[in-house]
Amino acid sequence: MAGLSLECGDCKVQLRTVEEAQDHAELTGHTNFQESTQAVLNLVCTTCGKPCRTQTEQDLHTKRTGHSDFADKTAETAKPIVLESKPVAGTSDSGAGASAENASEMVVPEVNKEALAELEAMGFPTARSTRALHFTGSSNVETAVNWIVEHESDPDIDEMPLVPAESNTSMQSLLTPEEAKAKAQELVLRAKRKKEEEERRMEKEREKERIRIGKELQEARRIEEQQERQRIIAFRKAEKDEENRARLKIRQKLEEDKAERRRKLGLPPEDPKPAEAAPPPQEEKKPFVPLRPASKAEQMRECLRGLKQAHKEDDAKVKKAFQTMLTYIGNVAQNPNEEKYRKIRLTNATFQERVGSLNGGVEFLQLCGFQRDEGEFLVMPRDKVDAMLLNTAGSELNSAINNPFFGVL
Structure with a gap:
C-alpha cells in the first residue's frame, strides 16, 4: 500500500506532505523520516469548518471556541505521499x-x-x-x-x-531526503510562529481575566466584611441602650417602693436629691448598616419585646417559647433543603402550647420567612430561605433569652 504520510522517526509526528516534513526538519533537526500507511487525521469542525489534524488540536479548538462537534474526513483527503523532483x-x-x-x-x-x-x-x-x-x-x-x-x-x-x-x-x-527537507522548511516554520503567537495572545487574555476576577472577589469580600462589622457594632449598641433603659426603670421602681414603705411607716419622705442635669445628647455618626437586616432586626426585637411584656407574669413560659423558636430557626439554617424543617403544623398541640398560643409567636416566625398557606401550616419556601436573616433572628432570640433586662420596659 502506498504511503499516506511521512512519520518522523525521532518524535513520531505524522506529516501530510513533503513540505511539512522539510519544515519539521528545519525546526527540530530531525532527519529520520519514513513513509507511513497511516493517514494524518482531518477532523473538521462542523460549526466553523476549522480542520484539526490531531486529537490535541481538536481539544485546543474545543477549549478556545466551545465547538465540540467534528466530522472525520480523513478518508476523503488522504492521498499517497509523492516525492516530486x-x-x-x-x-x-x-x-x-x-x-x-x-x-x-x-x-x-x-x-x-x-x-x-x-x-x-x-x-x-x-x-x-x-x-x-x-x-x-x-x-x-x-x-x-x-x-x-x-x-x-x-x-x-x-x-x-x-x-x-x-x-x-x-x-x-522522487526527491532525495535532503531535497524533501529543504522544500518543507518555510511552511512549518510559519505555522509554528502563527501557533506560538496565538498561544501567547490567549495566555495574555486568560491572565487578564484571572486578574479581573481576583480583584472583583477581593472587593466583594471586603465589602461583606465591612458590612458585617458595622452590623455587629449597631447590634451591640442597641443591646447596651436597652440594658441601660432597663436598669434605669428598675432603679426608679426601687425608689418608688422605698417611698411607699416610708409612707406606710409614717416616716417623712426623703428629701429628693437635686436632679443632675443630664448632659446634652451627643450626636453620633451612625455606622452604615445594610437596610434589610437592620430593619428586620428592629422588627424582630420589637416583636419579642411585645411577647415578653404580654406574658410577663409567666417568665418560664416566655423563655420556653424563645427556645422553641430558636430551635425552629436553627433547624432551617442548618438544613435549608429539608422540607420537614421548613414546615410547621399550626394545630400541633406542642406548637400551640409553646408558641402558637402566645401573642407574637407566629408573627415572629413570619418575620423570619415563614408564610401561612391555605391550610394549617406555616411554610418557608426554599427560595425564601435567607441565611443572613436567620442568623439575625438567632441573635435576637439569644439576646432575649440571656439578657435579664430584655423586655422590662
Whole structure:
C-alpha cells in the first residue's frame, strides 16, 4: 500500500506532505523520516469548518471556541505521499538553452474543473484556487477553502503552481531526503510562529481575566466584611441602650417602693436629691448598616419585646417559647433543603402550647420567612430561605433569652 504520510522517526509526528516534513526538519533537526500507511487525521469542525489534524488540536479548538462537534474526513483527503523532483534552473552545466528547455517542461497541473469554477464563483482568484486544489489533492471545495484560509499569508499564494509536464501523465520523480527537507522548511516554520503567537495572545487574555476576577472577589469580600462589622457594632449598641433603659426603670421602681414603705411607716419622705442635669445628647455618626437586616432586626426585637411584656407574669413560659423558636430557626439554617424543617403544623398541640398560643409567636416566625398557606401550616419556601436573616433572628432570640433586662420596659 502506498504511503499516506511521512512519520518522523525521532518524535513520531505524522506529516501530510513533503513540505511539512522539510519544515519539521528545519525546526527540530530531525532527519529520520519514513513513509507511513497511516493517514494524518482531518477532523473538521462542523460549526466553523476549522480542520484539526490531531486529537490535541481538536481539544485546543474545543477549549478556545466551545465547538465540540467534528466530522472525520480523513478518508476523503488522504492521498499517497509523492516525492516530486524540483527542477533547478541555471545549473553550472546548463546554459540559457537548457534553462529555456526546463521552463518549457513546467506546466499548470490539472485539477477538477467543477471545483475550480465553484471556488472562482466564491471570489477566490484562479491561481489561488488552482493551488489549493493541487496541494490538497482533492476535488472537495470545503477542503480547498480550508487550505486557502490556512495558507493565505504565504508569499506565493497567488502564483500559479507549476509541475513537470510528464507529472500529469506519468509517474512523478522522487526527491532525495535532503531535497524533501529543504522544500518543507518555510511552511512549518510559519505555522509554528502563527501557533506560538496565538498561544501567547490567549495566555495574555486568560491572565487578564484571572486578574479581573481576583480583584472583583477581593472587593466583594471586603465589602461583606465591612458590612458585617458595622452590623455587629449597631447590634451591640442597641443591646447596651436597652440594658441601660432597663436598669434605669428598675432603679426608679426601687425608689418608688422605698417611698411607699416610708409612707406606710409614717416616716417623712426623703428629701429628693437635686436632679443632675443630664448632659446634652451627643450626636453620633451612625455606622452604615445594610437596610434589610437592620430593619428586620428592629422588627424582630420589637416583636419579642411585645411577647415578653404580654406574658410577663409567666417568665418560664416566655423563655420556653424563645427556645422553641430558636430551635425552629436553627433547624432551617442548618438544613435549608429539608422540607420537614421548613414546615410547621399550626394545630400541633406542642406548637400551640409553646408558641402558637402566645401573642407574637407566629408573627415572629413570619418575620423570619415563614408564610401561612391555605391550610394549617406555616411554610418557608426554599427560595425564601435567607441565611443572613436567620442568623439575625438567632441573635435576637439569644439576646432575649440571656439578657435579664430584655423586655422590662
